[in-house]
Amino acid sequence: MNKYDLIVIGGGPAGMAAALSAKKAGINDLLIVERDSVLGGILNQCIHNGFGLHTFKEELTGPEYAERYSDMVKQEEIPYELNTMVLSLEQTEDGLKAVTVISPKRGVQTLYAKAVILAMGCRERPRGALNIPGFRPQGVYTAGTAQKLVNLEGAKIGKQVVILGSGDIGLIMARRMTLEGAKVTAVAELMPYSSGLKRNIVQCLDDFGIPLLLSHTVVDIKGREKLEGVYIAKVDEKLRPIEGTEEYYPCDTLLLSCGLIPENELSLGAGIEIDPRTNGAFVDESLETNISGVFACGNVLHVHDLVDFVSEESSRAGASAAEYILSGDRQKGRVIDVNAGNGVRYTVPCRIDLNKTSELTHIRFRVTGVFKNTAIVVKSGDKELLRKRTQILVPSEMVDLLLKKEKLSEIDQSIDVYIEEVQK
Amino acid sequence: MYDVIIIGAGAVGCAAAMELSKYKLRICVIDKESDVCEGTSKANSAIVHAGFDAKPGTLKAELNVRGSKLMKKLSEKLDFAYKQNGAMVLCFDEADAGKLEELKQRASINGVEGVSIISGDEARKLEPSLSDEVKAALLANTSAIVCPFEMTLAFAENAYANGTEFRLSEKVSAISNKDGVFTVTTDKGELTAGIVINAAGVFADEIHSMVSAQPMKITPRRGEYMLMDKAAGSTVSRTIFQLPTKMGKGILVTPTVHGNLLAGPTAEDIDDKLDVATTRQGLDEVRAKGSLSVKNIPFNKVITGFSGLRAVGDTGDFIIRESDVKGFIDAAGIESPGLTSAPAIGEYLCEIVSGIIKLEKKDNYIDTRKGVVHFGTLTKEQQNELIAKDPSYGRIVCRCEGVTEGEILDAINRPLGARTLDGVKRRTRAGMGRCQAGFCSPTTMALIAQKLGISIADVRKTGAFDADRRQDDE
Numbered sequence: 001m002n003k004y005d006l007i008v009i010g011g012g013p014a015g016m017a018a019a020l021s022a023k024k025a026g027i028n029d030l031l032i033v034e035r036d037s038v039l040g041g042i043l044n045q046c047i048h049n050g051f052g053l054h055t056f057k058e059e060l061t062g063p064e065y066a067e068r069y070s071d072m073v074k075q076e077e078i079p080y081e082l083n084t085m086v087l088s089l090e091q092t093e094d095g096l097k098a099v100t101v102i103s104p105k106r107g108v109q110t111l112y113a114k115a116v117i118l119a120m121g122c123r124e125r126p127r128g129a130l131n132i133p134g135f136r137p138q139g140v141y142t143a144g145t146a147q148k149l150v151n152l153e154g155a156k157i158g159k160q161v162v163i164l165g166s167g168d169i170g171l172i173m174a175r176r177m178t179l180e181g182a183k184v185t186a187v188a189e190l191m192p193y194s195s196g197l198k199r200n201i202v203q204c205l206d207d208f209g210i211p212l213l214l215s216h217t218v219v220d221i222k223g224r225e226k227l228e229g230v231y232i233a234k235v236d237e238k239l240r241p242i243e244g245t246e247e248y249y250p251c252d253t254l255l256l257s258c259g260l261i262p263e264n265e266l267s268l269g270a271g272i273e274i275d276p277r278t279n280g281a282f283v284d285e286s287l288e289t290n291i292s293g294v295f296a297c298g299n300v301l302h303v304h305d306l307v308d309f310v311s312e313e314s315s316r317a318g319a320s321a322a323e324y325i326l327s328g329d330r331q332k333g334r335v336i337d338v339n340a341g342n343g344v345r346y347t348v349p350c351r352i353d354l355n356k357t358s359e360l361t362h363i364r365f366r367v368t369g370v371f372k373n374t375a376i377v378v379k380s381g382d383k384e385l386l387r388k389r390t391q392i393l394v395p396s397e398m399v400d401l402l403l404k405k406e407k408l409s410e411i412d413q414s415i416d417v418y419i420e421e422v423q424k
Numbered sequence: 425m426y427d428v429i430i431i432g433a434g435a436v437g438c439a440a441a442m443e444l445s446k447y448k449l450r451i452c453v454i455d456k457e458s459d460v461c462e463g464t465s466k467a468n469s470a471i472v473h474a475g476f477d478a479k480p481g482t483l484k485a486e487l488n489v490r491g492s493k494l495m496k497k498l499s500e501k502l503d504f505a506y507k508q509n510g511a512m513v514l515c516f517d518e519a520d521a522g523k524l525e526e527l528k529q530r531a532s533i534n535g536v537e538g539v540s541i542i543s544g545d546e547a548r549k550l551e552p553s554l555s556d557e558v559k560a561a562l563l564a565n566t567s568a569i570v571c572p573f574e575m576t577l578a579f580a581e582n583a584y585a586n587g588t589e590f591r592l593s594e595k596v597s598a599i600s601n602k603d604g605v606f607t608v609t610t611d612k613g614e615l616t617a618g619i620v621i622n623a624a625g626v627f628a629d630e631i632h633s634m635v636s637a638q639p640m641k642i643t644p645r646r647g648e649y650m651l652m653d654k655a656a657g658s659t660v661s662r663t664i665f666q667l668p669t670k671m672g673k674g675i676l677v678t679p680t681v682h683g684n685l686l687a688g689p690t691a692e693d694i695d696d697k698l699d700v701a702t703t704r705q706g707l708d709e710v711r712a713k714g715s716l717s718v719k720n721i722p723f724n725k726v727i728t729g730f731s732g733l734r735a736v737g738d739t740g741d742f743i744i745r746e747s748d749v750k751g752f753i754d755a756a757g758i759e760s761p762g763l764t765s766a767p768a769i770g771e772y773l774c775e776i777v778s779g780i781i782k783l784e785k786k787d788n789y790i791d792t793r794k795g796v797v798h799f800g801t802l803t804k805e806q807q808n809e810l811i812a813k814d815p816s817y818g819r820i821v822c823r824c825e826g827v828t829e830g831e832i833l834d835a836i837n838r839p840l841g842a843r844t845l846d847g848v849k850r851r852t853r854a855g856m857g858r859c860q861a862g863f864c865s866p867t868t869m870a871l872i873a874q875k876l877g878i879s880i881a882d883v884r885k886t887g888a889f890d891a892d893r894r895q896d897d898e
Binding site for chain 1: 650651655698700701702703704706707726727728729730804807808811812815816818819820823824826858859860861862863865866869870879880881884885886887
């Protein structure tokens with residue numbers, strides 16, 4: 001009764017896409033476990049549009065995008081359990097995965113599966129982790145928490161807003177708070193470039209005349225019980241606040257959009273190796289972690305900027321899990337590393353099993369800074385596998401490369417991905 | 425008319441109320457904050473000091489050692505977290521070895537057992553993360569850690585169960601004394617009592633001066649802390665002190681009773697009794713000095729920083745005595761080791777009261793208290809039993825700390841229940857984890873809003889729901 005072929009942990013966009021793809025590949029005995037009371041994950045609170053341009057070739061809101069997938073899940077009769085949280089993941093001696101869940105219905109119970117897909121998403125970096133000095137008053141929220149309060153609970157949280165960090169949720173919330181009648185006085189960004197998508201800067205800040213202060217940060221928070229204001233200062237090239245540049249911004253709300261962290265406490269407990277660059281699992285090209293039969297996809301693997309990329313990636317994880325279940329743990333072939341070279345912060349995957357590659361192998365990564373007129377190069381020893389000229393590369397936009405199978409069949413040593421200056 | 429009014433619902437005020445509630449007395453605790461444990465008691469190192477530090481012959485020494493001896497049993501009876509993890513005082517310079525010896529002698533005079541001096545290598549064997557610079561250390565086995573919120577709440581709830589009245593969100597503005605009766609004027613009215621106990625923490629001098637002409641000055645000494653993720657909790661197993669300086673015990677590094685790692689406090693005398701802000705300099709100091717004791721403290725795992733104010737008196741010792749005004753008792757200058765001493769201070773105050781009026785034991789005194797269930801600490805069988813009885817225990821609200829809806833509802837609905845996000849946090853740990861309430865606060869706010877019959881936007885992080893503010897908005 002408690003045994004499944006596949007358990008998908010998380011019923012957001014990643015989990016749903018993974019489950020659908022596994023089902024399509026012939027896995028009928030599967031279960032999606034979701035801790036919230038509805039499917040859809042964070043999309044439910046993303047009521048703005050801009051979702052689905054790649055997947056559905058049309059512009060949807062977050063809830064609409066989620067609904068497309070949850071409708072498919074229901075149509076395909078994929079079982080899912082809501083209000084159910086996974087407490088631990090372990091391997092049993094006979095190679096099964098023991099998934100201990102808690103829910104009002106089941107109580108605390110251990111379920112078993114041949115394969116597991118991790119799709120738990122990510123969390124926001126809180127104020128404490130940023131070490132912003134000052135008081136700890138009411139009125140300081142991470143942007144996503146504010147988004148949930150405003151969009152799902154209908155709460156008015158403030159009238160005068162400062163935003164620290166220019167991550168996409170922060171930018172979206174700058175517009176949202178403005179539309180709610182609040183005055184957003186500034187968005188301060190520590191880095192000399194925004195960590196949000198260009199289109200969000202244009203549509204959420206520029207269109208509303210909200211200033212983006214690059215190389216600025218909040219250095220003090222005032223107000224004992226309720227937020228009264230913040231000091232914002234310029235930072236030097238080492239990101240240290242420059243004394244004398246502090247300016248006071250009265251506000252009753254400070255939103256933080258300073259980074260997302262894949263939520264891998266469960267994975268760590270299971271012994272899954274985590275890449276310190278992404279805070280997500282090290283995976284191979286099939287999105288399998290170091291524990292065979294455990295796959296990861298979506299924001300729990302690495303933080304995405306587009307849900308369409310999450311869905312695509314997760315479909316691959318679902319297909320890989322299906323193949324694992326149907327044909328057993330395939331014999332490992334030659335495994336080569338994928339190294340992040342100059343200008344490349346990380347790559348997913350970080351290794352490729354040459355026995356398992358499909359027609360096209362995705363390599364996704366983010367760059368370490370802003371690069372203009374450069375080329376992305378993928379090389380294995382002396383063999384150049386791919387070269388792609390680019391006008392501009394920014395850290396906020398994930399790069400997705402495709403390597404053809406025949407290219408990979410030629411190589412026998414590790415792959416380097418790097419950014420190369422191009423002579424004009 | 426009350427027999428005793430206690431001003432201040434911190435660890436000391438609540439301990440006094442608990443102790444006095446054993447007797448047939450009408451007792452009332454007043455606090456200007458909306459919850460108990462809102463001042464010094466909530467932001468400190470949470471250490472049950474062994475008692476080797478206090479100068480022999482002082483009240484601090486006597487009450488510290490007594491408090492330390494009472495604490496374990498109290499934690500069992502009143503159901504709050506306590507762990508005897510031991511402590512070390514590190515010496516970095518062979519020239520300072522005499523100071524360790526002095527502490528050891530103090531320990532012996534104060535009656536503290538289990539204290540010895542060990543070499544740097546022996547210290548590193550016990551605590552492998554200690555710095556290579558450690559030359560010697562004092563080892564104190566009876567040192568312990570406690571949850572200061574739970575402890576104070578436990579005292580308060582026990583006092584409440586034994587008939588003590590709590591008037592929260594009520595601020596004392598004046599106290600007058602006529603014919604042996606005190607009239608305590610607050611922003612909500614006037615209360616009378618035969619005895620007033622001043623346990624007002626950093627404000628104890630102001631309360632004192634409402635009654636007594638004798639001078640008293642309390643200086644708020646701010647201490648800044650950094651709290652790290654549970655993933656860093658096993659960096660050290662004991663509380664690691666540095667040899668004390670004039671400004672206090674130096675920066676300590678300690679596991680908390682719930683398994684986080686805590687580093688701090690700084691020591692800075694300030695003027696503003698409300699200034700619990702952290703500063704860049706302060707946090708930098710915690711990082712720098714903490715790193716002298718322990719190698720590779722994972723400061724990248726900091727989940728929050730906070731400040732607390734110690735209530736430093738002007739005598740160098742606790743000021744616990746009936747003042748020049750008969751019936752007005754000060755419990756002032758309760759700086760470190762105040763948290764440890766709190767239960768002993770409660771006893772001591774009770775003794776002072778018994779010298780003023782005759783105390784008669786209650787017949788139906790309740791000496792136990794059951795706290796909010798911490799679901800995560802139960803066995804699987806206990807968990808399932810609880811969920812079968814009440815399915816809300818099957819719904820995790822705070823994913824980082826594994827706190828269920830059942831626990832949050834209990835925290836809100838129990839006597840002296842939580843009315844704010846911080847109130848829920850301190851009773852259940854919901855929001856105390858690595859995401860710092862990012863995910864759980866909307867749900868917790870909804871549960872509080874439902875209880876108070878207010879809108880979710882009116883739920884406060886701390887302080888009282890403020891009807892004026894809502895009117896402003898409308």
